[in-house]
Amino acid sequence: MNGIININKPLGITSHDVVGRLRRILGIKKIGHTGTLDPDASGVLPMCIGRATKTADMLTAQDKQYIAEVTLGSATTTLDASGEVTETANVNVTEEDILDAVLGFIGDVVQIPPMFSAIKVDGKRLYELAREGIEVERKPRTVKIDSIEILETDIANKKFSMKVDCSKGTYIRTLCDDIGRSLGCFAHMSGLVRTRSGRFDIKDSYTLSEVEQMAAAGDMSFLVPIDKVFEELPRLILSSRRARLMCNGVKISAQGTTDGETYRVYDEDGRFLTISEAEEGRLKILKTFYQIN
DSSP states (O other): OOEEEEEEEOTTSOHHHHHHHHHHHHOOSOEEESSOOOTTEEEEEEEEEGGGGGGHHHHHTSOEEEEEEEEESEEESSSBTTSOEEEEOOOOOOHHHHHHHHHTTSEEEEEOOOSSSSOEETTEEHHHHHHTTOOOOOOOEEEEEEEEEEEEEEGGGTEEEEEEEEOTTOOHHHHHHHHHHHHTSOEEEEEEEEEEETTEEGGGOBOHHHHHHHHHTTOOTTEEOGGGGGTTSOEEEEOHHHHHHHHTTOOOBOTTOOTTOEEEEEETTOOEEEEEEEETTEEEEEEEOSOOO
16 A cells, blocks of 8 residues: 555644554554644644655655634743743734734744754754753754735734745744744744645545545545656656666666656556656656566
8 A cells, every 4th residue: 555645633642643543544554744743733744655655755845834823912831822831911912913023924034943843952852852941052944934814813812813834844833932022922822723735735634533434444545646746747658678777776868858857757557666857868766666676
């Protein structure tokens, strides 16, 4: 079994918990996820099955979309609702103030990763250090926020929600905290749903229960074929002989290709073999998905 499942992760479990559940449901060990979602977040979590695990780094690198709820008036240790309140302030802002503050974060933004994150420092994850009461210096990183749309504001209850389209590596918790500081009243993230990860949209996702029921009935339509993820790449078909040579490490010539362009490569029987890049008129394999001996 090979492919990607667009899982709608529920609240209250980790991304690794989803891996464990799917291993039990599908009876397959080789499963990985793309882009961690915290237990307090829900939504799109593409799961790679079998040979599709080779696509995990590519899928993780794709842009994301989130809907976040922001609570004004308090900052927390974790930058979300699970942490202890560290600072408070009166909230005297208008909808226009919120919109102006949010618009200031569109484009390239420098973020400092939160201590409660999965980034490793000297072999130890930041959240492990944070739980021990240890705070270390984190290197700022530049991320890109393509758009922010205010969906709803509730000034009376000091809340608003926003839809964020952003690059990989963007910490929405940090964005919420930064917006609060820009408004002068502090803020933290009080809810988060990932609504899109690359081509995978929440409207096309499956719950774990749905996958379990479908698998029990022999219906595997939840499984997205690996090559479907790369539909935007041009397709290249090789003869059986040339396909065998390529799969055995030979840099074969690639007539009609453009240097620097990446291709989906198939054999003449329609088997998806590799993602390869044209380089000086030959194919350089980037990822292999089917081996011909």
